[in-house]
Amino acid sequence: MNNQYGYWGTILWVDLSTRTYRLEERDELFWRRYGGGGLVATKLLLEATEPGCDPLGPENLLIFASSVVAGHPAAGLARFTTAAKSPLTYGIGETRTEGPWGVALKGSGADVIVFTGQAERPTGVLIEGGRATFLDAGALWGCQIGETVDGLERELGAEIHVAAIGPAGENLVRFASVITDRTYQAARMGMGAVMGAKRLKAVILRGGERPAVYDEAVMKRITADFERRISVNDLSKWQYDLPGFSCWIYLHGLDAALDVNNYSRSQFEGLEHFQEASFLEHSIEELGCPGCPNRCIKSIHPHGGADLDPRASGIHQDVAGAMGPNIGVADLDVVLRANNLCNQLGLDPTSLGFALSLAMECFERGLLGPEDHDGRALTFGDGAAALEMMEQIAARRGLGDLLAEGTRRAAARIGGEAPHYAMHVKGLEMVAFEPRSQTNLALGYAVAPIGPRYDICEHDWDFDTTVGWSHTLELSRTLGVLERVPMNYMGADKVHNFKALLTLWSAADVLDFCIFAIAPTRLLSLRQMTDMLHAVTGWETSSYEIMRLGERRLHLMRWYNLREGLTAADDWLPDRFYEEPIAAGPRRGDVLDRTAFQQALDTFYAMMGWDEDGRPTQATLFDHGLEWLLAA
Template sequence: MAGWTGRILRVDLTRKKAVAQELDAAVAKSFIGGRGLAIKILWDELPPGVDPLSPHNKLVFATGPLTGLPGPNFGKLVVAAKSPLTRGYGDGNIGTWAAVNLRKAGYDALVVEGKAEKPSYIYIENDKVEVLDATEYWGLNAWAVEEKLQKIYGRDAAVITIGPAGENLVRFATVISQKGRSGGRPGMGAVMGSKNLKAIVVKGRGEIPLADKAAYQKLAVEAVREGSSSPSYSFWMRQGTTSTVEWAQEASVLPTYNFSEGQFDEFSKVGGAMVEKFETDLKSCPLCFMACGHWVPAESGTVEVDYENLAMLGPNLGIGDLSKVGELNRIADTMGMDTISLGNVLGYVMEASERGYGAKLGFEVEWGDYEAAKQLALDIAYRRGVGDLLAEGVKHISERIGGQDFAIHVKGLEVSAYDCHAAPAMALAYATSPIGAHHKDAWVISWEVKTDRFGYTREKAAKVIELQRIRGGWFETFVGCRFPWVEVSMSLEWYPKLFKAATGVDASPEYFNEVGDRIYALIRAFWIREHGWWDREMDMPPAKWFKNPLTRGPLKGAHLDYQGYNQLLDYYYELRGWDKNGVPTRETLSKLGLGYVAKELEKYVEVH
């Protein structure tokens, strides 16, 4: 089985036992790797309805057949589990040397099971796998732990860790690597914490088996050459994702005051031009020619800022100061929690104060109050005082104190940094994303604002699906960064060719698309099984975008329309082969080789 290493490493923390298991060739062909492998494992192995923070949940770190190879940015892996934030499928895609080293150590995936008796870390060096005592690291921030472990094991040891937020089971805690990388927005860090697992250290020295090494190397060089000679490459290298602030302001989609507006007066103070001016360093994931990690000074040191971080911790809170936004970002990174959810929670709290919910919260905080935001961020990480409630995420907080109409989430995952008052297709993308409201599966908004922006057409639903197939299917299964294609227009055509040279499998775009559809249907089934019911309300965007029009800017008065959105959702379901409630039909499941799933689904919903 070239391309794949053919082995999955399972570590049972309860019994301190590790075993390498063979990867079934049929599973590899049908699900490829990454997210595909993760959902297959979670569907097959989790007891239905399992508590995500119990030892019975499993934490999967899954690579794909291209991971770890030189070429257009294959230094990433998918981290997945049942989410403690949404109680559905959760994953993230993190750039880390652990992805490369895991493959070189001879594994396509690591599955962590059970719960360690005391704080522990996993050490992997090829076939040597140990569960070791991490008591002395418990309580330390994510960056400090990585430094300490690298002092012991050397700079070539890759480290994935959690911070205090993961230990304290903050429901949007992430896993952290290489300081600037954070992965697993829907609480993958909390799942790691619930297992008493502080860190994973990976060394690997083997060679990744390739079907045609010479052909692969030639293609990889050519693909990178195409990407790095793109006209947009030099601007990208100067500002990376941060120039999106200026773009979003221009398009009136910059989340402002808890997604009430699409423009922020002080946007330029936290935009790409400002980042370029103050940048101190540029860092990247392993094997990357695009280096998206722009570092800037913050109050207590430097930090990597990306578009989402700037928008959610700046305009969304009414803060227009790069060093202050950077400091909030730094707290999130060192504590190990997601900036997008943090920005939503803080935005929700500021709006709740403005709307008179202060007494229920026990305090008031005004828009733009940086000192209060900083204090709250730390209180969340340590679950101190009101931080204990805020650590549950906006859905849960709003169910407790009220204000559900301004809790900005879908299925419990807070919305990432694109306001959708005037972007129905992007609202659909959030609403149908397989992990809750995240932009990664279909960043349709850049296309949408250039077309019939306010329309609710079949074409828009089709575009969302097209992007979900590529972004959520291709890139999340062979596992590589999508930026070469999205940001510097490297052709998609390279990927089937690289895949064939690596694996020997003749992979057409249709093959990747079909795998993507299979994964989408299985993830949907997982959500249904874990919730025990389903209806189309689960695929609704936040109420605010319908009920509270924009009050300023060129699109003043814009809002989503319920009838139009429902039409869009119908188109989406029909094109996917799902019924009116968003349940995959029997025919669709069987066409995708998931006939066995229908039987399980019948226990919870009607399957047509």
């Protein structure tokens, strides 16, 4: 393509069955309409797979996607997307990852790498210069992530970037993760299981140059401005300073209520162990992402962790809640050890935490007994037992084999009242951020095509009338979010705010802008995102075009899910959130009202241009250039 900047315009198709590859070029109109990330991945899944394909079969695609703007060393551009049909939800699966791998992906000679088929034996694939080389990975099968990367570096040199699965992915644990560069997680929706089913142990990127950007000086100027302003944005400064954003429970979790013991409680004994001072007692290293000044990702190693690989202690936000109060564990070192092991075994710490909390509540209520677990019970607060069980889950051994199926399937097999205690939406486990007190999050968990994610939209806490950041409305008003609203309020006027916030971060997911760098509450404004897109690609663009990408992603993913059998009935939360009010703390009494929630869903559907069954209307499809779906 002539006069193209910032992206290659190509998709590398790698067939594991035939050990062949081809490089496909798509025109500018394709990239302008689909951008990258989960939007382009969903387009490819709709094009190249049949309805009802087995997520763990050779017919599924495993997609690693950058975007037209991402993958350059600048503020907020390090992310990439991993996507496939999810083995948990059987709908669209998408997860985003920070760290160096996304920048290496941009240097691979392709914007998107798609794996098809299934290898006959454990395989690694080396990508360089738009070419694929197939490697025997038999000696690495069964190895943890660190051992895998060590072995590949011995064979290929230290200047490589590796996305790998651990034993959990090999054993098809439905919530297995892909781990990049030893410690950055592609954590949700079971992408590691899809990779394991393809017998693909690792994707290795080596060498290469990134495509030239249109105006590097502007890209650098935006990044320098970002760096200068970190200290004046309370949220960005909190992410930047030690110990980082994994230390959120004590600082911000109380105002919105905590998930304790599988959301059965909201008061947590031992909360003081999650104060900043407790984190700061540990060995902390700043990891960060290439070119981004914010350095959000920290590595925090547990005390007594001499037996663990310290290179695997990069930590995100989710694990502190899911493997802490959610399972009743007040020992920070247990949480940090679990995080390290998740990065070594290739497990999603959030789904893991809720699989454990389901089992713990089932033991507590007599739905499981000692006879189900080698003569022992699994109880809330027993950190040692939780760590042992996570190893059993990764190996699919004993009770771990059941929990490896995820909460929905495990609860169905346990039977009785167990499904009531399975905290999931569409088959994807909940996150440890309370929806009863934060109704935008509640709507997001219910309607998001990828299920509950804590970063589905900016949290209600930020916009509350009594708590939240002082600067929240500065960039939010550009979205039409003009006033603060009580975090627990549910009404049509708040649905308007939710739609705007959801669309913005959906657009970020298309373009792989990191949400920890952008509006509405962090430093990069929507105008600066537009300027960055222009600086990288040279496109004459606008914030309108960016927001339209976000809407288009939601429409196309919705269509894919409908094709795969999900319906409006799946846009719902576990009964606990409607039936059991928060019992303690400043949000005591908060509970979701079923009627008000359904009205909010109906309002959201109408605002999106969907019919009462949640299906994008013909006019909506034409509006977004998606009318081809009508003939599919």
